[in-house]
Amino acid sequence: MSKNKMPLWEVFIQPKTGVQFQHAGSLHASDKEMALQNARDLYTRRQEGTCIWVVKAEHIVSSNSEDREPFFDPADDKVYRYPTFFKVSKKAKGL
Amino acid sequence: MDKDDLFKYVLALGDDALILGQRLSEWAYKAPFLEEDIALSNISLDMFGRANLYLEYATSLNGCDTTADDLAFKRNEREFTNHLLCEQPNGNFADTMVRQFFLDVFNKLFLEKLIESNNSQLSAIAQKSIKETTYHFRHSSKWIIRLGFGTPESHTKVQSAINNLWLFTEELFEMNKNDIQIADQNIGVDCRELKPAWNNTVNNILAEATLNRPEDGHMITGGRQGIHTEHLGHMLSDMQYLQRAYPDAKW
Numbered sequence: 001m002s003k004n005k006m007p008l009w010e011v012f013i014q015p016k017t018g019v020q021f022q023h024a025g026s027l028h029a030s031d032k033e034m035a036l037q038n039a040r041d042l043y044t045r046r047q048e049g050t051c052i053w054v055v056k057a058e059h060i061v062s063s064n065s066e067d068r069e070p071f072f073d074p075a076d077d078k079v080y081r082y083p084t085f086f087k088v089s090k091k092a093k094g095l
Numbered sequence: 096m097d098k099d100d101l102f103k104y105v106l107a108l109g110d111d112a113l114i115l116g117q118r119l120s121e122w123a124y125k126a127p128f129l130e131e132d133i134a135l136s137n138i139s140l141d142m143f144g145r146a147n148l149y150l151e152y153a154t155s156l157n158g159c160d161t162t163a164d165d166l167a168f169k170r171n172e173r174e175f176t177n178h179l180l181c182e183q184p185n186g187n188f189a190d191t192m193v194r195q196f197f198l199d200v201f202n203k204l205f206l207e208k209l210i211e212s213n214n215s216q217l218s219a220i221a222q223k224s225i226k227e228t229t230y231h232f233r234h235s236s237k238w239i240i241r242l243g244f245g246t247p248e249s250h251t252k253v254q255s256a257i258n259n260l261w262l263f264t265e266e267l268f269e270m271n272k273n274d275i276q277i278a279d280q281n282i283g284v285d286c287r288e289l290k291p292a293w294n295n296t297v298n299n300i301l302a303e304a305t306l307n308r309p310e311d312g313h314m315i316t317g318g319r320q321g322i323h324t325e326h327l328g329h330m331l332s333d334m335q336y337l338q339r340a341y342p343d344a345k346w
Contacts, residue, residue, distance in 0.1 A: 006128075028128065028129075030241070034241070037233070037234055038133075040230075041130070041133050041134040042133055
């Protein structure tokens, strides 16, 4: 089986119940079940996760490098958008 | 309960895990693709971990100061009592997956029963191992279906692996006098009772994979008596080389 015949998948791991999934890496697999199993074997060997998402890389829509200025530069003078003006409750966890 | 009888029983379970683990480790850096390479190595390490638990427990039963390493690396071929299926060569990927599939189905049923053992050590080992084996079964059974459904070539290869390994499956359900005695005391498992469920799962997966179950013909047994196929000796010469050449070497 040649690996370049198998599609690329992106793997997201949820480290703990309730927290957000984080991108862990990518892998090759021929079907959903293989992608899930490979993700388990590649990215959760050291108890990194409690849940796995896999998604075909072709289904991810990415912005381009030429989008960078119009997308991101307008935010650079808007400090009021940072939440640092609020006091964080001691009870709030997982922020 | 005679400790020596229990020793033999536990040793055989340890040998099954050790020999299969060693076989799987031979795939490291040679698997068809990187992801599967790591999957096979993971399963191999699970089997080595299990072998260690059984062999450590065995050393506590035999009254000598042998270690688990002594049992693994300083016994000869005829002293190993693993099932013959565990020692069969990796062959092609389909051969390895069929061997794994047959054993995973068996181990799952075996461990589910061993959990109920009134021997707390064996029950604890089974509780830990069943989770691993449940995953191994998921991995190997999906591969059987994938290969059966895959290309004409993969279908042919997986069918011929099934045909070639079939004659080693009967041994899994064999019980010698010692096994029967230990099962009768609710310490061990009566493997004869596992066969209908094994048949059922194997039949279902093979049917789903559009593969044929071979007719039961000539069956080979003898592993539990230390009578092995020609492959075990070669494997041990590899596995035991370092301890044989440099006794008690540590790193």
